[in-house]
Amino acid sequence: MIFSQHIWKSMQLLSLMAVVWCVLTPLAQASKSSEDIRCKCICPPYRNIIGHIYNRNVSQKDCNCLHVVEPMPVPGRDVEAYCLLCECKYEERSTTTIKVIIIIYLSVVGALLLYMAFLMLVDPLIRKPDAYTQPLHNEEENEDARSLAAVPTPSGARANTVLERVEGAQQRWKRQVQEQRKTVFDRHKMLS
Amino acid sequence: MMPQLAVTTILEHPRAKDTNMVNAGDMNGSGNLMDFLDEPFPDVGTYEDFHTIDWLREKSRDTDRHRKITSKSKESIWEFIKSLLDAWSGWVVMLKIGLLAGTLAGVIDLAVDWMTDLKEGVCLSAFWYSHEQCCWTSNETTFEDRGKCPQWQKWSELLVNQSEGASAYILNYFLYIMWALCFAFLAVSLVRVFAPYACGSGIPEIKTILSGFIIRGYLGKWTLLIKTVTLVLVVSSGLSLGKEGPLVHVACCCGNFFSSLFSKYSKNEGKRREVLSAAAAAGVSVAFGAPIGGVLFSLEEVSYYFPLKTLWRSFFAALVAAFTLRSINPFGNSRLVLFYVEYHTPWYMAELFPFILLGVFGGLWGTLFIRCNIAWCRRRKTTKLGKYPVLEVIVVTAITAIIAYPNPYTRRSTSELISELFNDCGALESSQLCDYINDPNMTRPVDDIPDRPAGPGVYTAMWQLALALIFKIIITIFTFGMKIPSGLFIPSMAVGAMAGRMVGIGVEQVAYHHHDWIIFRNWCRPGADCVTPGLYAMVGAAACLGGVTRMTVSLVVIMFELTGGLEYIVPLMAAAVTSKWVADAFGKEGIYEAHIHLNGYPFLDVKDEFTHRTLATDVMRPRRGEPALSVLTQDSMTVEDVETLIKETDYNGFPVVVSKDSERLIGFAQRRELILAIKNARQRQDGVVSNSIVHFTEDPPELPPNSPHPLKLRRILNLSPFTVTDHTPMETVVDIFRKLGLRQCLVTRSGRLLGIITKKDVLRHMAQMANQDPESIMFN
Numbered sequence: 001m002i003f004s005q006h007i008w009k010s011m012q013l014l015s016l017m018a019v020v021w022c023v024l025t026p027l028a029q030a031s032k033s034s035e036d037i038r039c040k041c042i043c044p045p046y047r048n049i050i051g052h053i054y055n056r057n058v059s060q061k062d063c064n065c066l067h068v069v070e071p072m073p074v075p076g077r078d079v080e081a082y083c084l085l086c087e088c089k090y091e092e093r094s095t096t097t098i099k100v101i102i103i104i105y106l107s108v109v110g111a112l113l114l115y116m117a118f119l120m121l122v123d124p125l126i127r128k129p130d131a132y133t134q135p136l137h138n139e140e141e142n143e144d145a146r147s148l149a150a151v152p153t154p155s156g157a158r159a160n161t162v163l164e165r166v167e168g169a170q171q172r173w174k175r176q177v178q179e180q181r182k183t184v185f186d187r188h189k190m191l192s
Numbered sequence: 193m194m195p196q197l198a199v200t201t202i203l204e205h206p207r208a209k210d211t212n213m214v215n216a217g218d219m220n221g222s223g224n225l226m227d228f229l230d231e232p233f234p235d236v237g238t239y240e241d242f243h244t245i246d247w248l249r250e251k252s253r254d255t256d257r258h259r260k261i262t263s264k265s266k267e268s269i270w271e272f273i274k275s276l277l278d279a280w281s282g283w284v285v286m287l288k289i290g291l292l293a294g295t296l297a298g299v300i301d302l303a304v305d306w307m308t309d310l311k312e313g314v315c316l317s318a319f320w321y322s323h324e325q326c327c328w329t330s331n332e333t334t335f336e337d338r339g340k341c342p343q344w345q346k347w348s349e350l351l352v353n354q355s356e357g358a359s360a361y362i363l364n365y366f367l368y369i370m371w372a373l374c375f376a377f378l379a380v381s382l383v384r385v386f387a388p389y390a391c392g393s394g395i396p397e398i399k400t401i402l403s404g405f406i407i408r409g410y411l412g413k414w415t416l417l418i419k420t421v422t423l424v425l426v427v428s429s430g431l432s433l434g435k436e437g438p439l440v441h442v443a444c445c446c447g448n449f450f451s452s453l454f455s456k457y458s459k460n461e462g463k464r465r466e467v468l469s470a471a472a473a474a475g476v477s478v479a480f481g482a483p484i485g486g487v488l489f490s491l492e493e494v495s496y497y498f499p500l501k502t503l504w505r506s507f508f509a510a511l512v513a514a515f516t517l518r519s520i521n522p523f524g525n526s527r528l529v530l531f532y533v534e535y536h537t538p539w540y541m542a543e544l545f546p547f548i549l550l551g552v553f554g555g556l557w558g559t560l561f562i563r564c565n566i567a568w569c570r571r572r573k574t575t576k577l578g579k580y581p582v583l584e585v586i587v588v589t590a591i592t593a594i595i596a597y598p599n600p601y602t603r604r605s606t607s608e609l610i611s612e613l614f615n616d617c618g619a620l621e622s623s624q625l626c627d628y629i630n631d632p633n634m635t636r637p638v639d640d641i642p643d644r645p646a647g648p649g650v651y652t653a654m655w656q657l658a659l660a661l662i663f664k665i666i667i668t669i670f671t672f673g674m675k676i677p678s679g680l681f682i683p684s685m686a687v688g689a690m691a692g693r694m695v696g697i698g699v700e701q702v703a704y705h706h707h708d709w710i711i712f713r714n715w716c717r718p719g720a721d722c723v724t725p726g727l728y729a730m731v732g733a734a735a736c737l738g739g740v741t742r743m744t745v746s747l748v749v750i751m752f753e754l755t756g757g758l759e760y761i762v763p764l765m766a767a768a769v770t771s772k773w774v775a776d777a778f779g780k781e782g783i784y785e786a787h788i789h790l791n792g793y794p795f796l797d798v799k800d801e802f803t804h805r806t807l808a809t810d811v812m813r814p815r816r817g818e819p820a821l822s823v824l825t826q827d828s829m830t831v832e833d834v835e836t837l838i839k840e841t842d843y844n845g846f847p848v849v850v851s852k853d854s855e856r857l858i859g860f861a862q863r864r865e866l867i868l869a870i871k872n873a874r875q876r877q878d879g880v881v882s883n884s885i886v887h888f889t890e891d892p893p894e895l896p897p898n899s900p901h902p903l904k905l906r907r908i909l910n911l912s913p914f915t916v917t918d919h920t921p922m923e924t925v926v927d928i929f930r931k932l933g934l935r936q937c938l939v940t941r942s943g944r945l946l947g948i949i950t951k952k953d954v955l956r957h958m959a960q961m962a963n964q965d966p967e968s969i970m971f972n
Contacts (some may be wrong), residue, residue, distance in 0.1 A: 009213055038329065055329065093328065097520060098302055102320035105303045109421060113378075116385050173414075177386065181411055184388040185675070190407070191392045192569040192673050192790055 036093055039063035043086040049073050063090040198501040239461065240864070243844075244794060244951060247497070247933030250462030257456070281454050282467075283386040286505050288450045289471050290512025293443040297478035297513070298520030300424055300435060307428035308605045311371040312364065368430075368603075369593040375429035376589035379676050380423040380582050387418035391675040394419075394441030395494065396787040398472060400795045401444075402465050403496040404933055411468075416445035423677045427605070431592055431773050432668045434606065434682025440475035441677075442492070443513070447471025469495040470506035476750070477510035478517045479681070481528025485750030486510040492746045493784070496798065497845035498934070519925045520726065531611035533755045537724045544766055546695055546728065551735045551767035553691055555774025558739025561669060562779065563686075571675045573790070581675040588674065592667055600624075601653075601660040606686045609660075613689040613729040624649035624656075625693070643704045643722060646697065654694060661690040673787075680783060684740045685733035692732020696725030727760060735767040739775045739908035742782035744768065773854055792969050794955055802926045804961050809918040811925070811957045812939045812947035822949060824848045826858055831870060831903060834886055838866060847945055848888050848909060855945045857938060858888060861905070869908050878899070915940050916949075922957065929954055 022157045039062070041054040065083035074082045160168070183189045206959050239245055242573050265275035305322045315326035329339035347367045348360035389410045401407055409415065423438045451457035451467045458464070472494045477486030487506045491498050517528050572578045596602035601609055617626035627649025668683040700723040703716045716722035734751045737743070780800075781789065788795045814821055822837060822844045829837075837846070846866075848858045867901050873880045879901030887893055892902045915938045916925055928934060929951060936950045956966040 021525060022846065057329070063667070067398065093325070094521060095325075098306075098325065099318070099320050101299050101302045102306055105299065105421075105424070108417075109378075109425075112382060112386070112418075112421065116381065119385065176409060180388040181384065185384065186300075188573045190791055191389070191397070191675075192573050192787065 036095055037091070039088055039090050041065055041066050041068045041086050041088040043069065043082065046074070046078075046082055046085060060090045063088055210310050213345065213569070218350075222248065239406045241406055243406055244935050245404045245406060245461045246935060247404060247462055250460050254456075254460050254463055257460075259406070263708070278291025278456060281456055282505060283508065285447075285454060285457065286448050286470055286509040287512055288510045289443065289447050289467070290474050291516050292446045292450070292476045293439075293471065293509075294478055294513040294516025295441060295520065296420055296442055296446070297517050298522050300439070300823065301517075301522035302520075303424040304427045304435070308373070308425060308430075310428070311368045311430065313344055314350065315344050317343045358682045365597050368597050369590065371444055372429040372431075372593040373586060375425045376585050377582070379425035379429070380585040382422050382425075383419055383675060384582065384675075387412075387415045388675075389415050389423060390419040390441075390677060392673065392677070393437035393679055393784075393787075394444075394677075395437050396784045396791070396793070398441060399446055399494055399496075399784060400735070400788060400793040402468055402472075402494060403795050404461075404465075405794060411441075411445045411446075411448035413449060416442060416449065416488075419677050426676045429589055429593075430596055430605070431676075431678075432591055432606070432664055432671045432683045433676075434679035434685075435677075436476065436479040436681040437679035439479045439679075440472050440628055443471045443475030443478070444468050447474075464507075465497070466499065466502045469498055469502050470509045473506035474509040474513040478513045478528065480489070480750050480754060481514060481516050481517075481532065482750045482753035483507065483510035485753050488746035488749050489743065493741070493743060516841055527605040529754060530607045531614050531754070532732065533614050533726065535724070535726065536757055536759055537721060537727070538759065539724070539727055539763055540722065542711055542715060543699070543723070544697055544763065546893060547731050547763045547767050548770050550688070550692055550695060550728065550732045550772050551738075551770025554688055554732065554737075554739040554767065554771035555777075556739070557665065557687060557736055558742075558771065558775040558783075559778040561665075561740055562781070562783050562786050564669045565672055565783070565786070567792055568669060569787070569790055572673065585674055585676055588667070588670055592671070595663055595667075599656055599660050601656055601690075602663060606682050610682070610686055610729075610733065612692045613686075614726050614733075616724055616726040624653040625697075626650075627653070643700055643716075645704055646701055648702060650697060654697065655689050657694055661687060661694075664690070675736055680740060681737060684736045687730040688732035688734065688736030690732075691736070692729040693725050695732070696723065696728030699723050699728070700725055713818050722920075727763065730755065730760065731763050731767045734764045735771040738768040738782050741772040742772055742775065744772060794951055794969060796926075796951065796955060797929055798930060800958065802923050802961075803928070804922065806922040806957070806961075807918065808826055808916050808920045808922060808925055808939050808949060811922060811953055812918070812949045813953060814947055822846055823852075823855070823945070824861060824886075824888070825852060826850050827885060827893040828852075829886050830882065831873075831880065831884050831886055832882040834866065835870065835882075837861060845936065847913070847948065849945055857913070857915065857940060857945045859909040859911045860936075860938070861888070861909050865908040866905070869905055870903075873903050877903070913938050917941060925949065926954060926958070 037057055037059065038055050039058045039060075041063075043052050043054070045051045052073075054068050054070070056070075058067055062068075065086045065088055066079075068088060069083070069086065072079060072082075184191050202872060261275045261278055265272045305324075306320060309324075313323065315321040315323070317326065321328075321345050326344040346355060346360075349355045352359065352363060354360040371904040389407075389412075397407060397410055402409065415875040419442055421433055421436055423442070426433060427435050447468045447470065448464070450767060451464050452788070456463060457467055469490050473483075473486040473490035475486070477483045480486070484507070487503065487510055488601045490506055495502075516529060523530055572584075576586065601917055612623055612625065617628065627647040628644035629647045664683060664687050668680075668687070671683075672678050672680055703712045703723050706712065707716055712722075730751065735746060738747050741747070745769050748761065748764050752758060752761050785797060788797075820843050822843060824834065824837070828851060842864065845860055845862045847860055850858060851854045880903050881900050884900045885893065885895065885902045886905055887902055888904075888906050890906060892904065894903065913936075914928070914932070914934055916928070918939050918941045925937065928937065934951070936948055938945060939947045952969055955969045959969060960966045
């Protein structure tokens with residue numbers, strides 16, 4: 001029974017990732033607009049003609065000097081010699097991917113900034129009335145006593161509401177981060 | 193340190209079964225998503241933070257689980273399918289790790305690209321485009337100002353409508369510094385507030401974790417999120433650091449996350465480390481676009497026990513990650529790395545001499561960097577400098593931005609710099625480095641340009657590169673190790689590439705102007721393309737990277753996967769070998785081992801050789817003058833005695849002997865198991881009081897009537913602890929600890945227990961023998 005629930009959970013995750021991929025890929029391919037492909041030809045200086053770069057939105061099979069270099073700066077006989085010097089590359093990009101990723105990144109950073117502001121400014125003001133509910137054990141107590149007492153009673157926890165459980169999880173997380181901060185920043189025990 | 197437990201005790205322990213069921217129910221929660229908010233119960237088989245795991249116990253637990261599944265699979269079709277799914281779960285985990293690691297690397301690459309250019313200007317048509325993306329479709333680029341297009345405007349153009357002149361320069365300079373400071377401050381604040389474990393490179397800690405150490409939270413979800421977000425910020429801020437080491441950490445966090453979804457890996461710390469080794473390979477693979485190099489890096493640098501089964505799975509994860517990154521296509525040319533090299537010009541035997549010189553330079557720079565960086569990090573650990581991490585980051589960013597802006601080679605991102613240095617000069621390059629004097633009648637195609645004399649631009653570029661080299665050498669020493677995610681690969685490669693390119697241009701010019709000297713006459717005719725300075729840059733980069741990290745095979749494989757060909761293997765190997773020899777002459781440790789020693793992690797290096805002639809008696813505890821060994825007796829101690837012993841000492845385990853007179857060894861009992869078993873007995877069993885006799889034998893001892901019920905603790909006793917005799921040479925003992933992953937070993941003489949050697953004692957002894965400070969081994 002436990003195994004099947006594992007399978008169910010991982011299938012949920014896999015299907016979620018598959019959905020995300022399926023959304024992104026057709027988006028990326030559907031908008032293979034003229035903005036997303038180009039053929040770039042770099043032609044070096046030739047005789048008395050200066051060097052030039054040519055960009056055109058053509059497909060890969062048309063990506064050569066004859067289709068891209070327009071107007072041709074040399075007369076018909078020299079075209080072949082000129083084109084031998086030119087180097088043409090086909091490049092593709094996905095503007096949708098770039099847009100989606102940058103916007104998601106900025107929103108994640110924005111959310112983290114808001115949460116940080118909340119934790120540092122708003123939270124102490126809310127928690128001031130509850131400042132007396134200190135944890136029962138302080139840090140210096142014997143590790144065994146802490147581990148003996150830390151085994152919670154299994155029955156009482158489930159009766160709480162969702163909000164209280166979120167509160168509890170947040171408090172636990174804050175304690176963990178504080179411990180990590182002490183280890184890394186104050187005691188310099190890890191990560192120099 | 194937890195001792196090994198006899199196999200049967202885990203399965204029969206009632207509490208183990210209870211918490212297993214409750215824990216499993218908790219994890220799946222009967223569909224209730226909110227169950228992950230509850231605090232997890234401490235399981236019998238789990239370890240405490242900052243402790244070492246017991247490799248043999250984990251291995252035997254996994255064998256048992258596998259045997260149970262195999263025997264049940266014959267019962268019904270459903271059980272058979274379950275056994276198949278169990279076998280495939282490893283591959284599913286690897287697939288997911290590859291997908292997520294590739295996706296995150298793509299996100300990081302795109303975001304870095306955009307934010308680096310944000311310091312200089314903004315794209316008006318769509319603000320999310322970087323400079324190159326903004327000018328991608330523009331038809332108005334001419335050759336002279338190929339980088340300009342009307343949609344991209346520098347900040348001075350946007351704010352004061354001027355693009356040239358002193359005031360525009362100063363405004364651009366000022367805004368560059370402001371953006372860099374803003375990014376760096378944001379990064380260090382996020383690290384400090386949300387995930388302090390996200391700072392540093394991550395590779396020394398991952399090496400320690402993979403050798404069996406537990407650091408809870410180091411590979412957690414918040415660390416993953418914060419490391420990804422702040423990595424983009426610090427790389428964009430222009431600091432002299434790279435993203436490869438942190439990408440390994442990010443990939444291992446992904447590995448940890450996915451392995452916690454399957455009980456096969458989440459309950460077994462040994463199997464989990466196999467997954468983490470593979471995840472590290474995926475991390476390097478996306479950083480360099482080098483799947484094979486990634487696997488070899490994981491094998492050589494990061495992993496401790498690398499069973500061959502992991503080799504194939506790591507390769508799979510690395511390939512999936514590389515393929516995912518390729519499909520995101522962050523650089524628009526289907527390449528995974530910005531500095532991919534595409535030329536195949538040959539090199540000549542006589543060039544081996546400058547390549548070996550570059551190797552020597554790489555080795556010397558590696559030694560210098562390691563010594564200076566460790567001294568600076570030690571100062572940060574011990575003096576007041578360590579109390580101001582945010583201020584330190586801001587000051588270093590300000591200094592970096594102020595000095596980097598004037599020099600065009602340091603103003604751009606380090607990856608772009610390396611890309612420019614690696615690339616060969618075609619006929620149509622606009623950078624100053626390629627300002628050669630062209631022959632106007634030349635009609636050769638772009639990739640076969642003969643050697644040309646250097647124009648004035650090249651000389652300017654040379655002294656600018658020299659200044660940039662000195663600056664990068666100095667500033668990286670202060671940057672690596674700050675409280676932000678920082679990697680070391682890219683700055684080392686940049687230093688090596690700059691030195692290599694300068695040497696290459698030097699050799700090229702000498703060959704052009706003196707092509708009638710004996711050394712050049714045979715292989716370098718005038719009009720031929722004999723010297724490729726880009727190759728010298730690559731060799732220099734490999735040499736410096738090898739000098740700092742002391743990588744061997746993985747370095748060469750990564751570099752040749754970067755170049756896409758086997759032509760340059762011999763110069764790369766020559767440089768890598770030389771740099772390793774030169775660097776090893778000054779000190780045996782690479783940068784990661786040096787940081788492990790600095791932090792005192794309990795890492796028993798496989799590469800260290802122990803050649804001293806000490807014996808086990810010299811290292812074991814108790815020494816002469818110390819109090820006697822705390823032991824438990826077989827059947828003559830009460831519950832109260834045991835509890836007092838536990839409270840008064842802080843040892844992690846106690847040997848169990850027959851009696852105080854005849855100290856014949858029965859087994860080893862673990863502190864945590866004793867505490868849990870006694871607590872359990874007091875709560876559940878009737879008649880167990882403080883005066884109850886604790887017995888580790890099969891049958892209770894003879895007791896007078898009316899005595900309280902005895903407590904049988906044979907279940908938690910390990911009946912097969914490892915023992916050595918007192919005359920065993922320490923060489924053998926160290927080998928046993930390394931190969932079997934032990935945490936403690938008992939010392940006996942003529943069958944009588946004499947003392948105990950723990951892993952910490954071994955590490956302290958090795959440090960003492962190497963004349964280092966034995967008190968620096970800090971963790972348990």
